[in-house]
Each structure stands twice: as C-alpha cells, then as structure tokens.
Amino acid sequence: MHDLDDQQWRELLQRLRRFALWLTRDASCADDLVQATVERALSRGGQRREADSLRPWLFSILYRLFIDGKRRERRHTRWLAWFGRAEQNAVGQGGAETEAIVQAQAGLQAFTRLPTEQRALLLLISVEGLSYKEAAQALDVPIGTVMSRLSRARSALRELTEGSPPPPALRRLK
Amino acid sequence: MTRLIPTEEELHAYVDERLDSGRRAHVQAWLAANPQEAARVEGWRADARHLRAALAGLNEQPLNPQLDLQPLRQRLRQRRHRRLASAAVLLLALGLGGLGGWQARNITLIANIAPMADAVQAHRLFADATALDLKASAPAQLQAWLDTHFNQIGPLPDLGSYGFEPVGARLLSNEQGPAALLVFQDLQGQRISLFLRSPSARFERMPSGQRTEGQLQARYWSHGAYNFALVSAAGDVRGEEVRKALGVSL
Numbered sequence: 296m297h298d299l300d301d302q303q304w305r306e307l308l309q310r311l312r313r314f315a316l317w318l319t320r321d322a323s324c325a326d327d328l329v330q331a332t333v334e335r336a337l338s339r340g341g342q343r344r345e346a347d348s349l350r351p352w353l354f355s356i357l358y359r360l361f362i363d364g365k366r367r368e369r370r371h372t373r374w375l376a377w378f379g380r381a382e383q384n385a386v387g388q389g390g391a392e393t394e395a396i397v398q399a400q401a402g403l404q405a406f407t408r409l410p411t412e413q414r415a416l417l418l419l420i421s422v423e424g425l426s427y428k429e430a431a432q433a434l435d436v437p438i439g440t441v442m443s444r445l446s447r448a449r450s451a452l453r454e455l456t457e458g459s460p461p462p463p464a465l466r467r468l469k
Numbered sequence: 470m471t472r473l474i475p476t477e478e479e480l481h482a483y484v485d486e487r488l489d490s491g492r493r494a495h496v497q498a499w500l501a502a503n504p505q506e507a508a509r510v511e512g513w514r515a516d517a518r519h520l521r522a523a524l525a526g527l528n529e530q531p532l533n534p535q536l537d538l539q540p541l542r543q544r545l546r547q548r549r550h551r552r553l554a555s556a557a558v559l560l561l562a563l564g565l566g567g568l569g570g571w572q573a574r575n576i577t578l579i580a581n582i583a584p585m586a587d588a589v590q591a592h593r594l595f596a597d598a599t600a601l602d603l604k605a606s607a608p609a610q611l612q613a614w615l616d617t618h619f620n621q622i623g624p625l626p627d628l629g630s631y632g633f634e635p636v637g638a639r640l641l642s643n644e645q646g647p648a649a650l651l652v653f654q655d656l657q658g659q660r661i662s663l664f665l666r667s668p669s670a671r672f673e674r675m676p677s678g679q680r681t682e683g684q685l686q687a688r689y690w691s692h693g694a695y696n697f698a699l700v701s702a703a704g705d706v707r708g709e710e711v712r713k714a715l716g717v718s719l
Contacts, residue, residue: 304538313524330536337545403523420485421517422524427487442478449481449513456516 308333311353314418318361318411328364332357351429358415358433365411405455413448420445475499480506484513584675585689587643588664588698589682591650596662596700601637601652611635611651618649619665621694626718628653631707633661645669661701661708663715668696688712692719 311332315325335356406414412434419430427445431438475483475496482488483496500507595601605611612625618640628634633653641648648666668675668691677690681703688708689698699715701708 301538308536317524326536330541333536333541334545337542338549403520406520406523417517417520418524421520427482427485442481445481446477449516452516453509453512 307350307353310350310423311357314354314415314423315357315361317406317418318358318415320407328357328361331360335360350423351425351433354419354423354425355433355435359435405452408455409448409451413444413451416441416444417448417452480510481513484510484517583680583682584678585664585687585696585698587645587648587666588650588662588689588700589685589687591639591641591648591664592662592685592700595639595641595650596652596660601639603638605635605637608635611638614638615649615651618647619695622665623693623719625651626714628711628714631711631714632656633707633711636660641666659702659705661699661705661711664698664700665695667694690716692716 308329311329312325315328315332316322319325319328332353336353406417409417415434416430419425419433420427425433427438427441431441434441436444479488479492479496483493483500486493488496500510603611603614605614608625608627608629615622615625615638632655634655636652636654638649638651641650643666646667648664651663651665652660653662654660675689675691675696679686679688681687684703685700686703686705686708687698687700689696690712691697697715697719699708699712701711
C-alpha cells in the first residue's frame, strides 16, 4: 500500500466505500466498514501486496467484516428477542442516504431488493470489473458458485426490473 | 457445420467481456441467429450498464478525512501502543493483586496468632515453678542479672509500692530468640510475671494491647529493642498500674 499515491488511494477508497454502501445501505455504517477494512489490511501487512491483487484482497476483507458484523447483529437481535425486547428496526433498515439515491434512480430499486450475496456479486463483477476468479476469492466461495449465483442474480434483477416475473423460459428443442 | 450452443456461463462471460476473441466471435454469431437469447443477454448487459451508471455518481462525495492513509497508519500505531500499554497495566495489576493477596494472607495468618502468646505460655509453665535460674529477693539483684543478658534495657521499676517483690528470673529461648521471664510475688502469694524478648520477624512493631486468656491477663507492648508482656491474674486491678510503671521505666 506504500506504492499507491494519494490519487490512487482515494480512488481505491471510493470503490471500497461504494461497495460497502450498497452492502450496508447506510452511509455511516459503510464508512465504518471501510475504515475497519483498511485498518485490518494495514495491520496484516498489505504493504507487501502487488497493486493489482490489492483490490480484490481489500474487497474480500470488507465482505468478510460485513458478514461477521451481520452475524453478530443477528445474534444480538436474537439475544434481545430472548429477553423479550425485539428490536423494531432490525429488519429492512435502509439509510436515508441510499433511500434518496434509490428514489432518484428508479432502476436501483430493483437492485436493492436483491439478496445481499447477489448484490455483492453484481457489484464486484458489473461495477468493479473484477474477474470471476477474483470475485470468488473476495466472496470466499468456489468459482462454480460464483457462476451459478451470477446467473441467478441476473435473472432476478431482470425480473425485478421488468416488474413482473416472466413465464419460465421454455426452450424448444429440435 | 454444427455449432456448439454456448453455455450459460459463456453467455455471462460474454456480457462481462471475459471471452477470448475466437470464442467471443462464435457467441456473437450464435446470438445473431437466436434473437430470443440475444434479447436475454442484452437485458443483462443493459442492467449492468444501468447499475454502473447509477453507482458511478457516488464518487463525487467528499471522502471522510479519517480515511487518509497517513493519519490512519498513525492511529493504528497509537492503538497498538495503547494495547501494549493496557496489557502491561493488566499484567502489573495482576501482579500487584497477587502480591497484595499473598501479603494479606500472611497478615491474616499472623492475625490468627495472638501476640505474645509465648509470654502467657511461659507464665503458665514457669511462674509457679520453683525451677527458676535465679532466685532474687532484691530488685538490684534482678536488675544486674537482666543487664548481663539484655544490654539495651532500662532500669526495672520498684514494684514494691504495688506489693510485689521479686522472686526470680528464668532465661528462655524460643523460635524468636532469647527471652526472659521475671517473676514477682505479693504477700498473698499472687504472682505476676514480666516477659521480654526481641521482636519476632512477624511482629516487628507490635501494637500495644491486652487480652484475657482463661484465668490470665496479658498486657503487651513494644518499646526500644524489645517486646514486653506483663501477665497477671485476670481481674487483678494492680495489673494496669504495674503495666504503666513498667512502660514508663523500661
């Protein structure tokens, strides 16, 4: 990470932040997530990494931190529920910031309704331009899973965008 | 000429431009012949383009200054130092706590041992016995004996005014070192004794006090280089006065 100049660093951060924002759908959560990611990367000797492998590596740290956080949150909610104090806003919390963006970009509404793992994958591949192998590393799944998840994510997005699920495609076999 | 139908994976790779040029041309040709599939793929591509376009705008948001590399690195270093410091403090606290606990244990153990218990024991064993090293009837005799064995001691007061005359003395020794028991008796045959020895390791500065043990009462105090105990019959009112006289004089 020493090799990056300020401009490159800023761009990398913006990418991480965008990824985090669309995972968490909350700007302050996203900033915390990015900060935690960079701190972990620095403490794990990210200096020794090549510039081109740095990006998928950082994405993978961020995604893992996010998943861990989610798990913790779920456990926390379960504990609260156990003591009879269910949290009202635990489910479906979308920050005001992303809400505004979604309003402005009607098409994004469909995207936000995708499950987290599909959202993460589409972000990495379609927006960040990671290769399938890099995405598999970042999400810590086998490459076959990346392919099938990508297929599912794209058809789901298509369905949501068009508003109505199309009839199951029947292929005529000659 | 049969053309292999591209797999679903290849179609995605086509959208993401991950095919080599030969395969790419092949898929393109196949899609041209299959408009339904081409529409499907075009839908994906449009979605991806749309997503890219919609999310690209976010980059103009100002970056959180907390995320600049230099201060971040510095903060991380500080945190590491803080963590080390906390660990050190924790270790120190544990050590001090352990040490303190051990000391407290010692003190409690010691507290369970009554101070100058050996004086009461010596009185029980020897005050009534006739087997004393020295038979003395004059205070001066007793004083001379005391001075030969204990060189840092003050003059013995004359206890005759309280009705006690010297009987004798006995040199003793226990784990605390040499000790002496001086025995006095009044006209009724009632005996009191003065016990003295060097302070033990455990009771370096013994607080003054008194306690009753069965029929005996012990009054003890530290003065100069020695610990003293006056043992008398419990309820003997002269005990307190003798103790005061001894305390002033010795």
